[in-house]
Amino acid sequence: MTEPSYSSVDPEIVRTLPKVVLHDHLDGGLRPRTIVELAAETGYDGLPTTDPGELEKWFFDAANSGDLPTYLTTFDHTTAVMQTRDALVRVTREAVEDLAADGVCYAELRYAPEQHLAGGLTLQEVVEATVQGAKEGERAAAEAGHRIHARLLLCAMRHADRALEIAQLLVDNYGEHSPGEGYVVGFDIAGAEDGFPPSNHVAAFDLLRSSLIPVTVHAGEAAGVESVADGLRQGAVRIGHGVRIYEDIEAEMSGLELGKVARFVRDRRIPLEICPTSNTQTGVCDSVEDHPFNLLYELGFTCTVNTDNRLVSGCTMSGEMVKLAEAFDLEYWQLLELTTNALENAFCDQPLRESLEREVIYPGYAELGDAMDLAVDEGSAAAAASGIDALHGEHVHSHGVGAEEVELSMENLRAELEQLGLSFDDGDGDADGDAGSDGGADAGR
Structure with missing residues (x-):
């Protein structure tokens, strides 16, 4: 990439x-x-x-x-x-x-x-x-x-x-x-x-x-x-x-x-x-x-x-x-x-939805985060979170965005991750957690 x-x-x-x-x-x-x-x-x-x-x-x-x-x-x-x-x-x-x-x-x-x-x-x-x-x-x-x-x-x-x-x-x-x-x-x-x-x-x-x-x-x-x-x-x-x-x-x-x-x-x-x-x-x-x-x-x-x-x-x-x-x-x-x-x-049915989230969509974006030079532990929930982190975390901050905006971006991302059963907090994130029913549209508002 x-x-x-x-x-x-x-x-x-x-x-x-x-x-x-x-x-x-x-x-x-x-x-x-x-x-x-x-x-x-x-x-x-x-x-x-x-x-x-x-x-x-x-x-x-x-x-x-x-x-x-x-x-x-x-x-x-x-x-x-x-x-x-x-x-x-x-x-x-x-x-x-x-x-x-x-x-x-x-x-x-x-x-x-x-x-x-x-x-x-x-x-x-x-x-x-x-x-x-x-x-x-x-x-x-x-x-x-x-x-x-x-x-x-x-x-x-x-x-x-x-x-x-x-x-x-x-x-x-x-x-x-x-x-x-x-x-x-x-x-x-x-x-x-x-x-x-x-x-x-x-x-x-x-x-x-x-x-x-x-x-x-x-x-x-x-x-x-x-x-x-x-x-x-x-x-x-x-x-x-x-x-x-x-x-x-x-x-x-x-x-x-x-x-x-x-x-x-x-x-x-x-x-x-x-x-x-x-x-x-x-x-x-x-x-x-x-x-x-x-x-x-x-x-x-x-x-x-x-x-x-x-x-x-x-x-x-x-x-x-x-x-x-x-x-x-x-x-x-x-x-x-x-x-x-x-x-x-x-x-579609829920099993297909969950499969695509975890096996295709989220890994695809985590790979993009990895390409942004953030070290990740491949295959873990924390790794995926860290990869996405790079999309609007460290790299955005290094280009002059204020701390308040970075904090807001991280807050938005955390909401996205929680819906997918993933967490920034540790390496033991539950990759099989409930995908949730609320969607992601309230993030970033």
Whole structure:
């Protein structure tokens, strides 16, 4: 590992760090060459160009429209080539491989089964194809030396009337002993948000709630606070995007005052699936530097970082983290916090969550601390704590940060470690301790 820069995060180091993505659309992350090849195989002649490089640029340029409806038109081309079993297997497999190559160790890929029926597939066949692709992607990544666990979210299109049908499809494929084999883990509604509230699909949400299946909804992207509130009323335990929650925050003489919805989201620790680049393309903000992320983060909201659509937004998980770090002067320990926020709110089972924390995520950051020239006793809980200590302890202090700021950073880190059952105090830290239920979003506030 190369020597890190202590004044800012190093993009190459960020690329090697373990990451978790909760919001990544399967039909928004295809490889351009795959689109061209699948179009040729299926006879689709609607592509704006068949040159992969030019096509990649076209998607990015077309997505920079400044509004969500126009942004969504780019998906006409990707879904057009995802209408056969082989295409769905390939696209899913490649998505998992690409995410793993970018350091992602856990990914939730979402898609709308109802958009892949034009070639004669049934809804069930669509699900089974993506499950097969996820399994193949995990195996291919492992052969390349990467550990990744992929899971699938089924979306209903909010402007259509098939949400109850998709919810039943999810119920039928939920759990490791179902045809979904444990890969299908949650529900979402997607598509044009403004004018199509979650409450249009009450029957679907009722079924999922009674079946104890977790739900996230797109809200607070193209529409405002009421969209978020409506999603919460339908049982959403995460909010896709959700960044317009800032509209429920007022500046008073005494400071910032949170409205009822914003306070609920913050205090109940409802995770926001923030997608920085995508939010600039759909008109939430003009640039990442203007993004409300920092306001929400500093106010104690549970923030996670996501890609949304890797092709359409021309982004990666590593790139999104670097953009936020550079815009808001984030440190490595804060990237760890955002990563553990995501994992703690993933729709996977607890044993997998704990395994990834202890075997992948935390060791990855401890290795970074070790690279900062801090002596560690490899393999112990105290060693991991000492390695992370270097991320914002001794080295930051040696570059002129005041003692009060260092003390605050150490306090934040200690909170992070305690959630993982680790301690600074001695070499006997309990590496098998309870990971806790509160997440890391209150650290650093």
